[in-house]
Amino acid sequence: MLRKSTDIRQEEIKKAVLDIIHREGLKNVSTKNLAKKVGISEGTIFRHFQSKNDIMMGIIDDVSTGFVEKLRKIAFSEKSPPERLFDLLCTTVTYLVENKGITILLFSEASYDNDKKMLEKLNYIFNSQKEFAAMIVSDGIASGVWDKSVSPDDVASLYMGIPITLNIEMILMGEKFRYRNFCNRMNDLLIKLLNEK
DSSP: OOOOOHHHHHHHHHHHHHHHHHHHOGGGOOHHHHHHHHTSOHHHHHHHOSSHHHHHHHHHHHIIIIIHHHHHHHHTSSSOHHHHHHHHHHHHHHHHHHTTTHHHHHHHHHHHOOOHHHHHHHHHHHHHHHHHHHHHHHHHHHTTSSOTTSOHHHHHHHHHHHHHHHHHHHHHHGGGOOHHHHHHHHHHHHHHHHHOO
16 A cells, blocks of 8 residues: 655645544544544654644634635736726635634634744734635725725725634535625625625
């Protein structure tokens, strides 16, 4: 049997963590459950990660680099503000749907762990998303597309609540959940708010 590379095995472990969080809750993320899910021994987990906290940091690092950089490219693209806002929103929704459990992980780790490095990363992820949304809204107001009386920071705060709503709907609706419809509904709501005069 061919042995998997460390990178591949780490990705499998991180994906398994998110799946367990999504399906069974954060409390069920144990090395025993994780090893069973990936099909490896508990000892193998510790050849790839030093601790459970190290796995969580690996996931948060992935969000911090991959996801936030995708959003940065959208925010600074040459598209119109409405197109950028839609892309920002739908990229966020798609990412969270494809990585079920990430929202729970990010918010629970922020709430329960006092790890300074982790809190800094979580702060960076949160503030980057909020800044990108506020920047797009500011650009739309400056170009006359949206109502100038709307506060970009308030819209950005509202935007940051969308992942929570998404997570609740995914849990409650299960297989009936349609994220494209969700994305369009949330975008329509933001545009109505921005167009109000």
